[in-house]
Amino acid sequence: MGKKESAVAFLDGIVQAISGVLWDYLLIFLLVGTGVYYTVRLKFVQVRYFGLGIKKLFGSFSFHGGKQEGGLTSFQALATAIAAQVGTGNIAGAATAIASGGPGAIFWMWVSAFFGMSTIYAEAVIAQKTKRELHGKVVGGPAFYIQEAIKGNLGKFLAGFFSIAIILALGFAGNMVQANSIGAAFNSAFGVNPILVGVACALIAGFIFIGGIQRIASVTEKVVPIMALFYVIGCLAILVMCGGGAVAEAFREIFVSAFAPQSAAGGALGVTVQQAIHYGVARGLFSNEAGMGSTPHAHATAKVNHPADQGVIAMIGVFIDTFVILTMTALVIVATGAYKMDLTGAALSQAAFNSQFGDLGMIFIAICMLFFAFTTIIGWYYFGETNVRRLFGEKAIRVYALLVVGFVLVGSAQEVDFVWHLSDMLNGLMVLPNLVGLLASSAIIIKLSKEFDKKQRDLRN
Template sequence: MDALMSVVTWINDQLWGYLLIFLLCGTGIFFTFKLRFVQVRLFTKSIKYALGGKKSGPAGSDGMSSFQSLTTAVAAQVGTGNLAGAATAIAAGGPGAIFWMWITAFFGMGTVFAEAVLAQVYKEEVNGQVRGGPAYYLSKGVGSKALGGFFAVTIILALGFIGNMVQANSIGAAFDTAFGIPPLAVGIVTAIIAGMIFSGGVKAIAAFTSKVVPVMAVLYIIGSVYIMATNAGAILEGLKMIFIGAFDPAAATGGVLGATVKEAVRYGVARGLFSNEAGMGSTPHAHAVAKVTHPGQQGAVAMFGVFFDTFIILTLTALVILTVPIDGTLTGIALTQTAFSASMGPFGEVFIAVALFFFAFSTIVGWYFFGEANVRFLFRSDKAVKVYSLIVMVFIVLGCTLKVELVWQLADMFNGLMVLPNLIGLLILAKVVSKYLKDFEVDFLEKGESKLAQQPVPAEVKES
């Protein structure tokens, strides 16, 4: 076991130390310039389509509304990383790490636009169910079933099984600390509730995320704003620490954290990527099933998901932490709990425990759905989906009861491995994304028509 742990840790050091940071950021910068700063030019459209778009009827085998797809994607994006990720980045890289999280998210909005467009273009019907994602555009667009298969296996392991185990572990630990409820009991109840949603298919998943995610987000925003209001005098100082700390961490904290610029960049970028998931290949599964008129519409919606995850939820967490005295010995969720308890008292721990449950549980539902799309890709069978859902439920129970560092390391490793084929597909199909963006802006938005919006994929796009 120790030998396996050493191997997995070494792989993660190589993947997340520099390789994936370079590749993910590089891809984001590439698409930002390739698509002519699409995240700026279409930002107002992004908000319009995300929050005020037309409904497309109830979710079913033919997909879900654009808003439901967004909430399913956000359910996966806004997880424990938003509560613990910001704290970890600040503790390891100083307040300036938040600045680099913002930079990462800005470029990531370009990447996620490309992911969502390709997911829409190459989606397909599998056993009467519309599904899509990297495995599908790698297989149909790039023409590599091997890359598609590799991606499908790694995301099922990374998110469906091991990732959901990690999310469940956070729920079990939070409820044990706040309420003294045994983790096994929490795990069983969580698995049963999750199983009921899983069995309802895309209709139940869409109904859950579209109702729970907005409420979850609003309550967390209200709680965070309350903390900042009680410490209003420290907000400007907190923002100052972020901007100064991005280039001079020692000056921002008076040397308390001992972080360097290199650490501020590394932890800010790494935690930012892990939080918003742009380029990782996860959220395209939700955007693929959106019932929209043009793929460009869902590309714009996907950008709002990254914006909301990082610039709103994660930033609020960071500002809450920075408005209270920083204890250099705390990190992760413990630092976040301390920050909330400083203003809310004992209720702060309860607030974070409840928030963590909804954040983590919604992520479990989102990640299950992403894994299910890839089970269908691999096996083309409803029976395989049922077996998959049962295995996920078992992992949820195990996750609540076990505290194994190896599980966390394995989750990071498979998360890293699934990124590689996705980025290959994105770069190879960049011309397709450009064609659809041009068609969306010139024909769809200006003329009210489209040459490329129809399915299946037009021949001129295939040939590109």
């Protein structure tokens, strides 16, 4: 091993150690704790307004929302948020949780998502309240509400730290990871050179980036519903092929091994309740991004009558990501019995689909990887763009777009473990200032929610 390789290996070890502390201990408690806090303070808002959120989702649904003066439509904002939330983690994340924590991890993934719905509601509400026009564009997100809630140098530092972390985590490192997933999937399924896939992805991504948020929203509002429906139909087809008995047994495995792994198949893997909780919560939070500070950038751009109008629809994003997409992946893995194989991540999901679809399983996963990862690239690019605009001004946007296109191209052709680990660590670091800002904003979030409650009571009366 040369000096360069040794230095990278040394840095990789440090990055993995920091990431381990963040995701294995600190963030699980902070994210779930924040979700529990807002669930209690907002009187189980995710239950009270779930129906309203669904109603608003379908009421604003459109494949051609067009230009909305002063921002996006509520559905466009949600579609952009879901584009980022539903990524390769929905195929690999559930598999990793099951492989490491047994089928019971999925139950704890549901629990974390339930509380995460109140967290993302709070994020969307305060992002709406603190949004502003910057260089002619409607923008908002954690960097803005952190400075509103925390005055002075501390607020400036935390906001700046968040902005830099999200640009590096999502715009650069994260998009390399997503592009690599597309390249690898198409190479396995079709034998296509990953470089060619990367060139195609980079060119299409660049065209979308140049059009700004309006073009990004125009793409996501069309692609996100189609990709979600395509994946769900594929999963349902496998579950039908497995039969009702296998599906019922899958649910039994999930619930039993959540509390007593030794009484279920998870016991054979030496899985404990603590492991089931840990991996379920960690992978669930990483996938649905509740509390991470990413999706508020999209929700801030929606033009709504009251901040909580977007808050209730933001909750549905977490529901779709975890209770629909991730759950479908989990049921396929458990119902087919693939989780008993010595596999993890995307390879485990691949094996589950191949068990019923044969060679078509690999093609199905490759197509889903393309949709999931590419829409995530678009969403993550925009989240980074908002913070580039805030820190460096409008002139820096083109440079940022070119850099992201470059990272997509390089990432698609070359898997660098260090970049994957760096992305995980930076994702974790950006959560910390976001949660500080979110909790510091609790008084205004609760006040706005009470206003919304009164408004809804008046409408009913």
